[in-house]
Amino acid sequence: MSQSLEITNLNVNIGDKRIIKDFNLTIPKGEVHAIMGPNGTGKSTLAKALAGHPDYEITSGEVLMDGESILDLEVDERSRAGLFLAFQYPMEIPGVTIANFIRAAKNARLPDGEDLNAPAYYKELYEKMDALKIDRKFTSRSVNEGFSGGEKKRCEILQMAMLEPKYAVLDETDSGLDIDALKIVSEGVNALRGGNLGALVITHYQRLLNYIIPDQVHVMYDGRIVKSGDKSLAEELERKGYDWIKEITETAA
């Protein structure tokens, strides 16, 4: 059984429009891969399709998590199986506190009838909030309601840290973060890195990759990966811009 998140020949439609096209990518456990690509190229579509969003129709292809297909699993089952998506645009849930929200997510992972040990839960929550420099007062605030852009992103990483997924897709978690927050969030991701987590980091900025050093960088264009390389690819992309990618894609075609 391969320890990886393996996406093969994936095709995703939104309505009648084909967005993800014969997409292939394997992220071995323990590695961090980055995806860069122009606006509208399908990065978030890929992320949401992996999570199982009902508007994103997988017309063909396969997604295996540690050798098991996740495509027949419901959204919540995929999450409990160990897949995590940090949203590009996290939703606000009025009246539901962060503490209760994460608690419900953790409770859902326990066997039927078992309940979370509250003191242990809060201890863990506070530790992880402290590490991410999130004020403890946030536990009693409604999820994402009235949060600044950066606070929302930090809260996504807090959720990831609390849920300890096997694979995580971080969709532009760096956008909206100031330099300090970027460092903190990167540390948060790096702390989970290593043997237990495989991550796909979607970003527009090479800067993030100075903090979360990727094992591989992929450039996505028009629904598929058109170039892969190491960290230096991100630097090259930053220098040459997406016109360069457009060129090599068109000459290749």
Place this chain on the structure above:
Amino acid sequence: METETGLANPIEQAFQNHIDGLDTAPAWWTEFKRQSFEVYANMPMPTRRDEHWRFSDRSRLETIEGFSFDDSHSATISHKYSEWSNIASSETAALTFVDDQLAEASPLPEDFLQAGVIWLPLAEAIQSHGDLLKDYFMKQAADLGSEKFAQLHAAFVKSGALLYIPKGVEIENPFAVFNWSSLSNGTIFPHTLVIAEENSKASLVEFHGSIGENPALSCGVTHLFAGVGSKIDYTLVQNFNEQTLGFQINSNVAGRDSQIDMHSVILGCQQYRSETHGQVKGARAHVDMRSMALTEANQEIDQRTLQTHAAPNATSNLLFKNALMGESKTIFSGLIKVDDKAQQTDAYQTNRNLLLNRTAEANSLPGLEIEANDVKCSHGATTSEIDEEEIFYMLARGIPKPVAQELVVYGFFEEVLDRIVDDTLAESARQMIRSKFHH
């Protein structure tokens, strides 16, 4: 015997027995009841053409005299309510009624007694504080459609709570009233009267519930009077069984510089009609009225509100939220009236309905009538389904769909629940909401 004397219907007989049972009550009280019963009997039932009953199911109104009004052979008190005795915590003093009989009374602390606070079951207050009651008892008109039921209440009421807070006395912890119904086809008439004198402060929490699953009629009245500079905080949690027919007629009067907060948590009854009139009578008063209702199956929760401003520089703020499951139905009808003397009024009215099932029905009739020219008033009503993207976000965290929906509903109601002064009661209300999702 009924047949021999030709005494007409059971409710008249029951009323006669009720009056006969009041042999020690002052004459004004029995006279007042007789008049009320007569007005009740002669008043027609609301009709389809009555604007105050638009959208309401009136079919059960016609059957109310099928309930048993006879209290002449008082049943033994069911003490099953004691399982629920920890429903609220921080009470200053509590009164518990079962089928309109006093079941338990915790004493008023001595220092409050010394300070002149009056906290009595109604039956006792009639004997000892008749003059006070003459001034305040049922002195607010039921002008939102239920006058007939207010008269019925006045005719049969015998239990309830009187809370009088003298000038300058402030009491932090809430008073509590519990009204239980247990008899099959029984009737209860909960009455709560709060009078807060100048610069006083008090809070009261009230709970209405059923012992068992017997159908019953509850016809309650709550009147709050906030004197100059005083503060009253009142919460009613209604969790009758879903066979019960309920009427609840609320009215509050806010004097100059006073503040009234009134919260309702509505969960029970097959059909529940609630009317709330918030009256700003003094300048710079503030009235806040919040309600949440969670409905299921074929429940109907029918709420009519009126905010009247008769004095300047005051505010009133109303927020009524309903979440509907099953085939249930809610009606919200609200009116803000600002008369020409009430300049610089801020009055808001909001009704939000969350449909958890497409076949549920939320009706909304917001309205404004403004005669002053320098006011800020708004009213808004929205009805929506749960946002699918919100649900997706929660599912993506591994939270199963039913739990996600529940969380959204708790979140939706939190704006009302977090205002309840007694934390234990608020938590009890959350538990009652939870059990509505899990039975």
